[in-house]
Amino acid sequence: MRSKLYELRADLLLLSVAIAWGVTFLMVQDAINSTPVYAFLFFRFGIASILMFFIAYKYLNQINKRTIFYGVILGTFLFSAFATQTFGLLYTKSSIVAFITGLNVIFVPFLAYLIFKDHISKKVFIAAIVAVIGLYSLTMSGTLTVGIGEFLTLICAFLFALQIIYTGKFSKEVNVFLLVLFQLITVTILSLIFSLSLDDVTFNLSYDYAFFKAVLITAIFATVYAFLIQTYMQQFTTASKTAIIFAMEPVSAAIFAYFMISETLTSIQLSGAVLIVLATIIAEVKFKRKLKHTL
Template sequence: MISHKLRELGADFLLLMVAVAWGSTFFVVQAAVNETPVYTFLFWRFCLAGLLMALISFKQLRYLNLQVLKAGALLGLFMFLGYAFQTFALTYTYSSTVGFITGLSVIVVPFVTYLIFKQKASMFSTLGAIVASVGLYFLTLNNELGFSLGEFYAFICAMMFALHIVFTGHLSRQHNVYLLVTIQFFMVGICSLVGGLVMEGSIIPPRTDMLFMNAIAITVIFATIFAFWVQTAMQRFTTAAKTAIIFTMEPVSAGIFGYFFANELLTFPQMCGAVMILCGMLIAELGSYFMEQYRRRKNAV
């Protein structure tokens, strides 16, 4: 029991590092995308990550089969559609609104997990998700929330990212982690190629200056290979609901890195939101542990 809990805590800590990695690269990606079309950037990011991951996974090719191809392609499709609908949403509404609605995947994940796999989230995971969602509101939402085409696209984006988290937890227990990650990278790259040619007319970056090269290098290594390999590997030892709550730390880390390295301001409501997200994560992480300790002491009496 103790070793199982320690393994789960270790997995959750590494997933937290994933959220920090995404948040730390946020302003770098934002600066690069201001110069490079989104699908073009995604194409180079995920294709290069796929090639490097294929080299890392070379010895795992003996486990390649149709089932793992389908599983990796499905995860890659969810990931790409999440990015695509997020991009569409940003053309119709505020980025803060999109960030908030996308973050609501933390609420969606427990319901999707139950509907598809009949797995109930714990009371503490549900409470933590609610607290984290309120924190997201204060951290990301600077404008009134309406319901236009932009909000609808952002909701679809949240659903896609929720499905990606849920199915990653399910499929990572059945297939080779290295192959799952490699295949989904190539799937995102292929879809981005199509999106770039259709929506942007090309996948050749307009500028290949140091900003673009640095952004690609940082996102390929830290925000893609490291982040998605760790997510896929560690979700075998924890729940999808807790993973979604931990990932709400991404905008928190983005705000902290933006404050220290990009001279961005953090308002008092944003700081309160960040604290609430942290509280939501701690509720989900520690609630079940203390409840189990309480039950064990009660049974021992």
Template sequence: MSLKSRELLADVSLLGISVIWGVTFLMVQDAIKEVPVFAFLFWRFLLATVLFFLIGIALKPSFDLPSIRAGAILGVMFCLAFSLQTFGLEHSLSSVVGFITGLNVVFVPLFLWMLFSQKQTPFALLGIALAVVGLWMVSTNGGGIGLGKGELLTLGCAALFALHIVYTGIFSKRHRLFPLILAQFSTATLLCLLFSLLFDPFTIPSTLSYPFLKALFITALFATVLAFLVQTYMQRFTTPAKTAVIFTMEPVSAGIFGYFYAGEPLGSIQILGAGIIVLAMLSVELGSLLYRRKKRLN
């Protein structure tokens, strides 16, 4: 397979998992009405770890300390990002959380500049400015000047997901795939168990409700094992910035699913703000791509 074909396959695969993530927002929101946040995340990541380990046994993988260490670093980001996002779902609509999570595409070029001195184009700066406007419109419906608790938590989640995208792009090229992902899942599982024991009223649910079980199995199998296997492998063939742009389909699918399936109310200003956020995301990468091409031609 040619390099260009691999890049196209990577882009299509990443697009698919971004849609899966967007669809699961509403399921998680229903599940955490039944089970505390850290308890839900613990069971989700534990099931994902077990499933991934069982899948990997047939491959007879080898382990090395650098891959495990890198996976543990990703696992900390992974756990904290999902924790903030899930707490955000307790205090805001799934569609709003989805769109704010999508701001990770704006944080990615910022982190690439801050951490690796990669200069950003005027389109990236324009995207950041547009994202701030869109965020205000989505989170406040055009009124007030502050962000609610759910929106602030999700904003922190977006920053952590951006760091995760940046370092997944780096680590996936340097380390073995299986120990990298397994260490990531295991670290997230242990951290969520610790947080649940410290902060949740209970970790083991007394009853297994349908919303909890549905969200648990779908998020563990599809939105965790499949999604992060695809992301970690396919990011070898594309860039962190392009990955972040492809992941803009996550908030779009979350908004569409929340509006049509759950009837979540979205005002005209919020819809406009969501559109501005998507425009900001596209500006960061697509506009920057055109800018670099023009500079090369000149």
């Protein structure tokens, strides 16, 4: 019973992560209108790394090669997902990118089975399918074709799936705080390298209110809080359920956009949001068979 309560608490906190990502979506969108993407990622993850250092300070004596190695792996997965997603946006619509990225919800259970032989329950499989249908209805506004943009975004979804799967495994083996710290440091370093190589500017930016608001809020809530909660709570729940819960990100983004900028949703998009919520409920509810007793 206690383990079930831990799992429920973990799932609810993971839901708060999805909401944090969704709520900060508009801020990030505004910021990257005037700031190169990789430069923004460098500042976002750089500030997050500094904050995480002070949070993990008392555990620094537990640093070992395995912790650093695991953090670098997760950070590489995470940054590579951001990079392929960004390049994908150059070749196809953002709505298509959002949908294909969300396909990690179906990749996770199958990859977890292929890599670690994790069992896929029927309800999780059904929930994943429902979530994919919901994502399609909520995010798609163009014709889905197979081009370089779609291919890059498919790789992005695959990488996000790997990040979720390996976070669940690594979080049980090393100190969670240090694991998050080295993951964030890795993303910071890779973002700096890519920014210096590909962005027009990295440091000579327009440091306006939108930039500072987006960087600070995403660093605190969408990075430090989000990845610390994800890493810690995945000890108590499965990677497949985590992916389904994270499918709530576009739902929270749509709701926030509705209230903040009066962005309306079509009936199809609303039905998609409802399906994603339904998928989360299906993944969470415990179904019990009723036994018929005959006299």
